[in-house]
Amino acid sequence: MSTAKGQIEQLLGAILQESTEEDEEVLFHLLNGLRDKQQGIHRRYINAALHMVGKFEPEVSEVRIPITPVIHNTIKVPHGGIIATIADAAMGGLASRSVPEGYNVVTTNMNVSYIATTKNKELIARGRFVHKGRQTLVMECDIEDETGRKLAIATGSFFVIQRRL
Template sequence: MTTSTKEKAEELLQQILSESTPEDEEVLMHLLDGLRDKQTGFHHRYINAALHMTGEFYPDHSIIRIPITPVIHNTIKLPHGGILATIADAAMGELAARSIEPGKNVVTTNLHINYLATTTNKELIAKGSFVNKGRRMLVMECVIEDETGKKLATATATFFVIEPRK
């Protein structure tokens, strides 16, 4: 008899739990909670669910938040630079997407990030805003801080307006 994906997942989960550290269990719970949020419709994208990303969107700016947990740590137990780039892209890209004509999409054509500091605090906060809002291209900027207001990075990006794929 062929083993189903669900059976393989259950077996793997049991193996992981039998060998887990407290940090492994924290990470597993974080990821499972995120997956549950995706299943219930709280998140629409797996990446947002996995990162526990939340957002606030206004006409001229956005605020994206993610908790700092071992899920996003690099090898020296600090938030990974790629995660900072990801939330900067999310803050700017979602704001850009909400500002264009209904039925269109945006894609990132350029992203530049300057890393300024690290943090061991509890939350990453990305604040996106417009630099220039054209009909076909939007230039955005973002500041990433922790919950104390410590500036961790700045980013700029260009987004191109496209027709959705059929």
Template sequence: MNEELTRLLNQCIENGNEADMEVIKQMLQGVRRKQDNHNGSYIGAALAMDRIVGDDTVDVCIPITPLTYNSLEIVHGGITATLVDTAMGTLANILLPEGFGAVTTNLNIHYLAPGTHGNLTAKASLVHKGSKTLVIDGIVISDEGRTVAHCTGSFFVIKKR
């Protein structure tokens, strides 16, 4: 495995352009972030997600890099959805009592502007907390203060095993 991985990494480096090098670096840094327990998931680590948890809010920020681009070199809609779902899901889970978790059951997202450079920040806030479901509101904002997306999500409360 190590020999195959080393060969693949060397091939990618030898044949890579500047964007390739940036993506390889970000992915390797992501593995280190996961190993160092800075992020709980590989996707969060690879996207370099940073979280700020407030009383009833959660903000999650990512840098806009070639890893996040679609073919038009703007942030891929799926990355934006992942970012805002992470912020809303984190909020849903921290609002629940010990022994319970929440999973996304519905995500409704409206893309309003492209993410082009700098950072994107998803902000999540509580709309409704019931015994079986939560509804969370989310917005994604660029560094310039432009709203990139607006989202609502429903989360189902489950008992952890």
């Protein structure tokens, strides 16, 4: 067994000995995400850790993540940085699918205005285009919970780059 595997087993054992139910819920969530990544369900660790799923159509996108303690801030509601992350995923994912083969996009600017918070079950980010240029794309995004309660609005600018190998 490798040194890292032994250290992981030791750490997991220590964590489980002292764990709360919430600790166990978080660990289960994160390990399931890692398993999904290993099985090819997710390509990126961040998507796997957040259990992020997305639908992308030519003009609109939708990205969803479950609300769990993994994404809570100190007052047990979704962390603002996580809301910004799924907004970026919804807008950037849509933008990247709109550029020619061999190109991709990078976020150059993003603004998030937070409106409300939620203790419900899911965050949903819906992205759309404001402007499609050859080198820059401007996007908008609404972030809601599954009841339709608007939590935030975001705008983002994306720059088209040649894809690196």
